[in-house]
Amino acid sequence: MNPHSEPSKRSDDSKxxxxxxxSSTPNPSNSPRPPKPSPPANPPSAARPSPRIAPTGATDPxxxxxxxxxxxxxxxxxxxxxxxPAYIAGSPTxxxxxxxxAPTDAATGPSADAxxxxxxxxxxxxxxxxxxxxxPDDSVVxxxxxxxxxxxxxxxxxxxxxxxxxxxxxxxxxADCLISAGQERDERPAAIIVYLCQEPxxxxxxxxxxxxxxxxxxxxxxxxxxxxxxxxxxxxxSNGRFWSYCCPDFRCCPAEGTPLVMPGTSVMAAAAAYxxxxxxxxxxxxxxxxxxxxxxxxxxxxKVLDTAAGALVPRMxxxxxxxxxxxxxxxxxxxxxHRFRQDTPSGSNRARDACDDALITDAEAADLILGLQDRxxxxxxxxxxxxxxxxxALRLWRALARRCAGGYAEHAVAPLTLxxxxxxxxxxxxxxxxALSCALAIDPDYTFAQLLHRAINEGLDPEPLRRCLREQHRxxxxxxxxxTPSAAPAAEETPRPTKRPGPAxxxxxxxxxxxxxxxxxxxxxxxGRSRRRAGRDGDRSRR
Numbered sequence: 189m190n191p192h193s194e195p196s197k198r199s200d201d202s203k204x205x206x207x208x209x210x211s212s213t214p215n216p217s218n219s220p221r222p223p224k225p226s227p228p229a230n231p232p233s234a235a236r237p238s239p240r241i242a243p244t245g246a247t248d249p250x251x252x253x254x255x256x257x258x259x260x261x262x263x264x265x266x267x268x269x270x271x272x273p274a275y276i277a278g279s280p281t282x283x284x285x286x287x288x289x290a291p292t293d294a295a296t297g298p299s300a301d302a303x304x305x306x307x308x309x310x311x312x313x314x315x316x317x318x319x320x321x322x323x324p325d326d327s328v329v330x331x332x333x334x335x336x337x338x339x340x341x342x343x344x345x346x347x348x349x350x351x352x353x354x355x356x357x358x359x360x361x362x363a364d365c366l367i368s369a370g371q372e373r374d375e376r377p378a379a380i381i382v383y384l385c386q387e388p389x390x391x392x393x394x395x396x397x398x399x400x401x402x403x404x405x406x407x408x409x410x411x412x413x414x415x416x417x418x419x420x421x422x423x424x425x426s427n428g429r430f431w432s433y434c435c436p437d438f439r440c441c442p443a444e445g446t447p448l449v450m451p452g453t454s455v456m457a458a459a460a461a462y463x464x465x466x467x468x469x470x471x472x473x474x475x476x477x478x479x480x481x482x483x484x485x486x487x488x489x490x491k492v493l494d495t496a497a498g499a500l501v502p503r504m505x506x507x508x509x510x511x512x513x514x515x516x517x518x519x520x521x522x523x524x525x526h527r528f529r530q531d532t533p534s535g536s537n538r539a540r541d542a543c544d545d546a547l548i549t550d551a552e553a554a555d556l557i558l559g560l561q562d563r564x565x566x567x568x569x570x571x572x573x574x575x576x577x578x579x580x581a582l583r584l585w586r587a588l589a590r591r592c593a594g595g596y597a598e599h600a601v602a603p604l605t606l607x608x609x610x611x612x613x614x615x616x617x618x619x620x621x622x623a624l625s626c627a628l629a630i631d632p633d634y635t636f637a638q639l640l641h642r643a644i645n646e647g648l649d650p651e652p653l654r655r656c657l658r659e660q661h662r663x664x665x666x667x668x669x670x671x672t673p674s675a676a677p678a679a680e681e682t683p684r685p686t687k688r689p690g691p692a693x694x695x696x697x698x699x700x701x702x703x704x705x706x707x708x709x710x711x712x713x714x715x716g717r718s719r720r721r722a723g724r725d726g727d728r729s730r731r
Contacts, residue, residue, distance in 0.1 A: 304459040310446060313423050313430040314454045316383055319343060321618025323470040327385050328358070328404070330366050330412075332377035333420065341377060342369055348386055348404070355404045363411035380412050382422040394427035394445055405433040469537075474622045477541055478589045478604060486593035489550050493596050496554035510562070517559025518568050521584070524548060524556070525572055528580035544587045553591040560588070560602040566636070569606055571661045573613040573654060582610040589626075601627045605637040612640060613650045620644055 306315055317323045319331060319340065326348050332341040344366050349358055363380075370376045384401045388394055401424055409419045422433035429445030451457065460467070468474060480486065503509050524547075533543035560566050572581035585607040592600035608623035621644060627637040643650070 304455055306456060309421060309423060309430065309432050309435070309441070310449060311454060311456060312381065312421055313383075313425055314449050315456045316385070316425070317467045318456050318460045318465055320345065321466070322468045322474055322622070324383075324385050325387065325470050325472045327383075327471065328362065328408070329383040329385070330362055330408070331381045331383070332366050332370060333379040333381065334370070334375055334377060336378075338379060338420070341375070342366055348384070348401070352403070356407055359404065359407040359411040363408065363415055363417075367412070367415050367417055377417050379418050379420040382408050382412075382419055384422070384424045386424075386426055388427050394429045395431070395443065397426040398424040398431040398433075398445070402433060409433075468618055471622065473537065474619065475626060477537060477586055478600075478607070478623060478626050480593045480597055480600060481545075481590050482593070489553065489591050490594040490596060492550040493554045493557065493593075493599075496551065496558055500558055513559060514562060514565045514568070517556060517562075517565050520552065520555055520559070521569050521572075524552065524584050525577055525580045528583050529576065532579075540583075541586065541590070544583045545590065548584070548587055548591075550591075553588055556584075557588055557592060557596065557599050557603070560606070561599060563636075566602050566606065567657075567660070568664070570609055571657045573610050573657065578610055578614050582607055582614075585610065598630055601631045601634050601637065604630075605634065605640065608637065609640055612644055613654060617644060 306312055316329065320329070320343070324345055327345050328348055329343060329345045331343045333339065334341045344362055346358065346362060349355060366380065367377055382405065384405055386397050386401065388397050392400075405422045405424070409422060412419050419434070424431045424433065425448070426445075429447055431445050432441045435441040481489070500513065503513055506512075527547055528544065531543070531547060533540040560569060569581075572578065585603040588603040589600045589607065592598075592603070604623050604627035608620045608627065611617070611620035611623060621641065624637050624641040624644070627634060628641065631637075643653075
């Protein structure tokens with residue numbers, strides 16, 4: 189196949205249809221990942237529909253997507269970041285039984301009539317937020333299609349590099365990442381759809397963005413074609429409009445772009461509402477809830493962190509100091525979660541986050557942030573992951589991540605990872621990936637975040653880890669309630685004097701003397717009955 193040639197158009201009855209699974213992926217990686225096993229906000233349900241996309245013959249089906257907001261400053265321009273497991277964004281093989289229509293999923297998947305078919309570039313553009321669970325600002329997104337009808341599979345997302353010199357390497361690695369992931373699962377993608385999403389800069393229009401990103405779109409098409417996988421459609425989304433890089437017909441794809449459909453009015457929106465899928469806004473909005481605060485409040489928090497860090501070192505150097513710090517941190521976290529549970533805010537995300545920030549003082553935040561840097565303490569804190577404690581715990585971890593200001597930015601990795609864990613445990617895959625990607629952007633070698641992100645990407649069930657944490661909690665409680673070894677012998681020896689009165693009897697030197705200097709009546713016998721009888725006689729003699 190000539191990588192520079194575009195696939196010929198097909199008739200409607202032969203167009204591939206793409207089945208979407210609702211996994212969201214903030215960052216791509218060279219490692220494969222099946223989509224998450226349940227919709228972003230709800231547990232899996234076998235009755236949910238499986239959306240399909242079928243591009244019509246009106247446009248060239250080749251597609252290219254532009255990278256979205258970078259997970260971190262270095263990741264936006266560093267192509268080598270793609271090899272990190274934190275940036276896996278999709279899998280060519282949908283593993284969600286509630287959304288897959290593959291024959292292998294017939295036992296658990298929905299029926300064949302529970303499908304949504306998308307037949308135009310407008311519907312393809314409208315489906316993007318539902319595929320990821322959020323709108324990917326400043327992103328390039330590649331979506332794999334499988335089978336004759338183009339079932340949606342894996343997807344990768346990366347922030348658009350600001351340096352154009354990196355575009356060729358990024359395009360090659362994104363294409364190789366998505367296609368090789370399918371090959372490892374014996375399901376090579378049949379085609380790819382590409383999205384380029386970026387808002388206009390100062391003095392720019394949407395058309396200017398489309399023209400500026402055209403070289404990147406063409407390079408992505410070339411990279412996929414070089415691997416013998418055609419790009420069916422390449423769309424640029426900007427300023428409320430979309431453009432196709434594959435269709436030269438201005439009658440269906442005008443130069444000024446086509447307006448996007450109103451939110452909530454498309455067939456994909458109706459299918460998502462029926463399936464219980466939720467779009468959580470834009471990627472920038474989700475990352476803003478986790479970003480450290482700035483300004484005077486950040487400076488005050490940093491001073492309190494300095495003071496708390498100075499006081500923590502002497503405590504850790506004491507005998508059993510580490511255990512005491514762990515215990516105090518866990519107790520403080522439990523108290524904060526109880527406080528957050530008692531006061532549930534309402535309104536917009538920004539208003540709710542402001543209320544959460546007001547519920548915790550700078551000193552309390554500093555003690556928790558520093559205490560969570562200990563691995564054992566962090567694992568204990570991970571026990572608040574389901575039930576009535578999950579929502580307030582997530583709010584607390586987000587609030588702590590926002591308090592890691594100034595020179596303590598690296599300390600946000602622990603609360604960000606805990607936030608990602610709670611999101612995954614409560615079936616919120618998109619939010620989990622965003623939180624874990626933010627953590628790995630700060631520290632790519634943070635093992636807990638790596639393992640969680642890989643587990644989400646592999647479509648694993650969080651329940652085994654939840655069971656492990658519950659057992660760990662039960663063992664910790666049992667160890668706390670069990671008597672200490674030094675106290676056990678004392679408890680056994682306590683009743684002995686009452687059971688054996690002999691040893692407690694006073695010796696000869698301590699016995700009471702009689703009226704004439706002799707020993708008392710009790711000294712004449714060792715029999716218990718005789719002692720009692722002698723005692724009574726002695727009483728009579730004294731009377």
